Amino acid sequence: MMYDHKTSFESAGRQTGIENTPFPTAFPELPGQNEELIQDFVAYSRQQPFQVERAPEVASRQPDPPPFTRPTIPPVMHSRRRPLWLPLVISLIALVVVFGGVLGYTATLSNKGGSASPNTPQLTAQQQAHKVAEQFMTAFKAKDYQKLWSLLHPEIQKQWKNQAAYVAFQQARYNAYTFHSYTFGKEEQRKTWINPETMQSYSNVLHIPVSLKLDLTEPPADTTLLADDVLHPSRIFQNLPLIIQEMTLKGKEKQWRVLAGGPADPEAPVLPPLQPPAQQLAVPILMYHHILELPASASALDLSLAVSPQQFEEQLKYLKQRGYHAITFNQLFNALYFGASLPEHPVILTFDDGYTDAYTNAYTLLKKYGYTGMFYIITEKIGWEGQATWNQLREMLANGMQIGSHSVHHVDMGVTYLSSPDQAFRELQESRATLEKNLKVPIQQFCYPAGEPFRSGALSTQQAVVAQLNKAGYVGSTIAPGETGIIQDSQQPQKLFRIRVDGRYGLDVFTASIP
Incomplete structure (x- = not known):
């Protein structure tokens, strides 16, 4: 059903309990609203009929919204005008800082001779x-x-x-x-x-x-x-x-x-190659025992084993004047196995048994002439009367000397092996372990006590003892004459020849024994 919109509005008002509410002919002015648009809308709404559905019961009239309040804008505060000289001062300060940094960085590069980052911390x-x-x-x-x-x-x-x-x-x-x-x-x-x-x-x-x-x-x-x-x-x-x-x-x-x-390092432990090259080198290895003055009444054997300090110094002086260089066993094996070069006129100086005079006389004179030496130690006797102590051996080692094994009890290795292979192996293994434990260095060199089994033992016994030496971790072993010579062979590292220095003879015999 079509109604006039004014009549319908008033009727709807009575039905909802809002009586005597006239139809609005004008709207209150709203801030910022276009008045002409509002009047056009009112005129249009009066001309157009519309349907009104029954409104639900309203308990009471809703309160009017609060009036619109325009926000207050604080007034603009005008700062005082800055002095004209202030930007100039700030610019000058910045220029000084930058220029000083450039000079400092340039000086750093100049001192170091290369490029560097100014932010890189210096290492201690x-x-x-x-x-x-x-x-x-x-x-x-x-x-x-x-x-x-x-x-x-x-x-x-x-x-x-x-x-x-x-x-x-x-x-x-x-x-x-x-x-x-x-x-x-x-x-x-x-x-x-x-x-x-x-x-x-x-x-x-x-x-x-x-x-x-x-x-x-x-x-x-x-x-x-x-x-x-x-x-x-x-x-x-x-x-x-x-x-x-x-x-x-x-x-x-x-x-x-x-x-x-x-x-x-060349003095690090030697690892023999699985297939050693065939190599022979002429390197005299001199064998000493005592460096000690003995009375003329001493036995012939004792006199032969003792070179007086005066004789020993004469021999060292001769070697020095002729350009001999004392080398280490590592140098020898590095040359035999890996092609390292040796100095001209190489020689190795060895001292058996580890007597006290090895420390007091031999070591002192070796240092004086700038020579190293190898000292073969009987581990059971360390610290005995007439034998070097652990502290003496440590000092010698720290000052360029070398240390090797001479077994635990200075036994004939051939006879011991034939009696008990296990005992023979313990002589090799335990002496090495004792030296390594107390000196804190690898021990890879051995000296046969009395040169046995290479002086009188059978070939089969020699081969058996050599196999034990290899198993115990020794790289090289020196014999005592019997057999003698200066040619060292890479194929026989456990049979290195030596020249015995006899204390009964003078310098002429010594010089004739070495090339």
């Missing part, structure tokens, strides 16, 4: 040393021997013909092995370190023990004749000395360089 000397140690061992683990060469001390580099010779030696030495990991031990500042290969002393060095885990890459099918150290080399590659020293290179700042390379 200890941190720089550790950085070099890490670089060296990381390169070694990766078998980057060129990098190793670049980190060596210049004095160590001089011991090699050139970089190529050093790299070739390292490659031949570790070609059959895989490196797994390395660890550093507790570092120690030391006043001096002596290079046993040159007997040169270096001051203010950092000693860092290094342990290396390594294995044969391809172990052979038959390992019965291999030394345990070849099969399980990690045991002897423990706490090897990495010695580094801070030095000034030409035209550069101070840098740390490596003197002794831990497992990469």
Whole structure:
């Protein structure tokens, strides 16, 4: 049903209880509203009829909304005008700061001789040393021997013909092995370190023990004749000395360089190759016992075994004047096995039995002439009257000397083996273990007491004892005359020849015995 909209609106008002409410003909003015649009809307609504449905009951009229309130805008505050000189002062200060920073950075580059970041913190000397140690061992683990060469001390580099010779030696030495990991031990500042290969002393060095885990890459099918150290080399590659020293290179700042390379050093434990090359070298190995003055009434045997300190010094002086270089057994085997070069006129000086005069006389004179020596020790007798003590042996070792085994009880190894192979093996194994435990160095050299079984033993006995030496981890062994000579053979490392120095004869006999 169609209604006039005014009548309908008023009727709806009565029905909802809102009576006497006239239909609005005008609307209150709203802020910002266009009045013409409102009037048009009112006129239009009066002309158009519409349907009105019944509105629900309303309990009461809803309250009118609150009147619109225009927000109050705070007045704009005008600041005082800044002085004209203030920006100029700020600009000058900024310019001074920037210019000073540039000068300081330029001076830093000039002092360091290279580029640097002004934000890079400076490393302490200890941190720089550790950085070099890490670089060296990381390169070694990766078998980057060129990098190793670049980190060596210049004095160590001089011991090699050139970089190529050093790299070739390292490659031949570790070609059959895989490196797994390395660890550093507790570092120690030391006043001096002596290079046993040159007997040169270096001051203010950092000693860092290094342990290396390594294995044969391809172990052979038959390992019965291999030394345990070849099969399980990690045991002897423990706490090897990495010695580094801070030095000034030409035209550069101070840098740390490596003197002794831990497992990469030529004096690290020797790992004999699975198939040794055929190599012979002329290296005299001199055999001494006592360096001691004996009365003329002493027995002929005692007189033959004792070289007086005066005689010994004459012999050392002769060797020095003729350009002989005392070498270590490591140097000998590095040359026999891996092609390392030897100095001109190499010689090895050995001293049997570990007497007190080995420390008081032999060691003292060796140091005076800059020579190293090998001292073969009877472990049961260490500290006995007339025998060297552990502290004396440690001092000798720290000052460039070498230590080897002369068995536990100084027994005839051939006779002992024939009586009890187990007892013979214990003589070898226990003497080595005792020396390593107390001196904290690998022991790889042995000397047959009285030269046996190579003076009077059968060939089969000699072969059996050699097999035990290999199994016990010895790399080389010296005999006593009987057989003598100066030619050392890579195929017979457990039968190294020596020349006996007899105290009953003068310098002329001594000089005639060596080339």
